[in-house]
Amino acid sequence: xxxxxxxxxxxxxxxxxxxxxxxWIRITLCNxxxxxxxVIGTSMLVKIKQRLALAEGILSIxxxxxxxxxxxxxxxxxxxxxxxxxxxxxxxYQFMNPGTYDLSNLGPYSxxxxxIPPVGDAVLLFPPGQALQTVDGPLTVQxxxxxxxxxxxxxxLYVVPINSGTPVFDGSQGQGMSLTLSQNVTSSTAINFPNGxxxxxxxxxxxxxxxxxxxxxxxxxxxxxNLAPNGVTSFAVMLDxxxxxxxxxxAVWSVHT
Amino acid sequence: xxxxPLMKNPPQFNPQAVDGPLDTLxxxxxxxxxxxxxxxxxxVFDFAAPLDFRLGRAQSFVMxxxxxxxxxxxxxxxxxxxxxxxxxxxxxxxxxxxxxxNWFGMPAVSPGPLSTxxxxxxxxxxxxxxxxxxxxx
Numbered sequence: 276x277x278x279x280x281x282x283x284x285x286x287x288x289x290x291x292x293x294x295x296x297x298x299w300i301r302i303t304l305c306n307x308x309x310x311x312x313x314v315i316g317t318s319m320l321v322k323i324k325q326r327l328a329l330a331e332g333i334l335s336i337x338x339x340x341x342x343x344x345x346x347x348x349x350x351x352x353x354x355x356x357x358x359x360x361x362x363x364x365x366x367x368y369q370f371m372n373p374g375t376y377d378l379s380n381l382g383p384y385s386x387x388x389x390x391i392p393p394v395g396d397a398v399l400l401f402p403p404g405q406a407l408q409t410v411d412g413p414l415t416v417q418x419x420x421x422x423x424x425x426x427x428x429x430x431x432l433y434v435v436p437i438n439s440g441t442p443v444f445d446g447s448q449g450q451g452m453s454l455t456l457s458q459n460v461t462s463s464t465a466i467n468f469p470n471g472x473x474x475x476x477x478x479x480x481x482x483x484x485x486x487x488x489x490x491x492x493x494x495x496x497x498x499x500x501n502l503a504p505n506g507v508t509s510f511a512v513m514l515d516x517x518x519x520x521x522x523x524x525x526a527v528w529s530v531h532t
Numbered sequence: 533x534x535x536x537p538l539m540k541n542p543p544q545f546n547p548q549a550v551d552g553p554l555d556t557l558x559x560x561x562x563x564x565x566x567x568x569x570x571x572x573x574x575x576v577f578d579f580a581a582p583l584d585f586r587l588g589r590a591q592s593f594v595m596x597x598x599x600x601x602x603x604x605x606x607x608x609x610x611x612x613x614x615x616x617x618x619x620x621x622x623x624x625x626x627x628x629x630x631x632x633x634n635w636f637g638m639p640a641v642s643p644g645p646l647s648t649x650x651x652x653x654x655x656x657x658x659x660x661x662x663x664x665x666x667x668x669x
Contacts, residue, residue, distance in 0.1 A: 432612025451612025475654035509662035524665030529637030
């Protein structure tokens with residue numbers, strides 16, 4: 276059973292040093308947003324407001340620490356009231372650790388900007404009912420997504436830079452790879468490819484032709500390259516679970532105009 | 533554009549449906565599979581309807597005569613993605629298929645009656661389309 280982790284104490288004395296019998300104290304939980312605050316991990320609601328008469332000017336009361344309250348970011352407004360329950364003084368306090376705190380030497384809490392309850396990642400930019408909708412941010416769906424149209428995402432083709440003869444096939448830049456040879460490729464690498472996905476490869480000679488290709492070392496059984504000017508070698512590869520790429524079709528040679 | 537209700541079901545209803553296009557400015561992440569149209573079977577390619585790859589990445593049709601595909605009848609092909617074309621001869625067979633001028637390395641269609649030719653294609657950054665080889669069943 277969860278229990279309050281904070282004990283708040285206070286001793287009120289009048290100007291002659293005697294206990295102040297007429298004083299009251301009011302404790303109000305602040306900044307919990309639109310929903311009622313709960314004790315973390317339980318179904319208990321946190322007491323939001325309480326007003327106490329100080330018997331013999333002495334207070335000792337258990338409170339839920341702010342670290343125990345959901346949502347986070349709450350704090351207490353603690354006010355001293357006179358015998359007619361007029362507010363004499365008030366301050367904001369936050370208890371982020373368990374312990375006993377005495378109000379007479381407690382430092383006040385200075386809240387930052389108002390607490391805004393968290394919202395989902397996805398924010399619909401248009402009112403419900405508008406046929407074309409835009410989501411301003413990531414959208415996470417916990418179930419299946421069924422799309423009767425197409426799913427358009429990042430660029431689907433990566434035009435691979437020749438990079439001084441050492442190109443990098445980067446799967447994060449597109450599903451298909453297109454590389455035009457303007458010099459011999461002496462080494463190449465492949466990064467960021469998921470396994471099990473068909474990866475089209477279009478390897479083209481420029482108008483000069485005759486350039487050789489060195490495939491990444493983990494690309495196995497790669498086809499011979501069409502060396503003709505404007506020659507094209509087109510095929511598809513797939514990454515397997517061992518980190519090796521294999522062709523899934525016989526390469527086709529052609530010459531583009 | 534029709535202004536039909538976006539969410540077909542009340543908030544908090546499970547499952548939820550989006551009635552119309554959905555654009556995301558950020559990532560689109562799903563914990564489950566993403567399902568879409570994949571196979572668009574055009575029973576007879578007669579120029580009455582284009583080959584629309586938005587309707588499916590695999591297009592299939594039956595030839596009943598010599599057939600010429602022009603670029604005007606190819607819709608919504610995205611560069612870099614693999615597509616599959618399946619061509620069937622009818623019971624007569626012998627029909628010839630010709631391709632757009634910017635399609636390279638395309639196969640001659642098998643002429644036998646009821647025969648099937650299936651191959652993969654991909655479009656490059658210049659709009660040219662290349663054959664990536666035969667697909668076997």
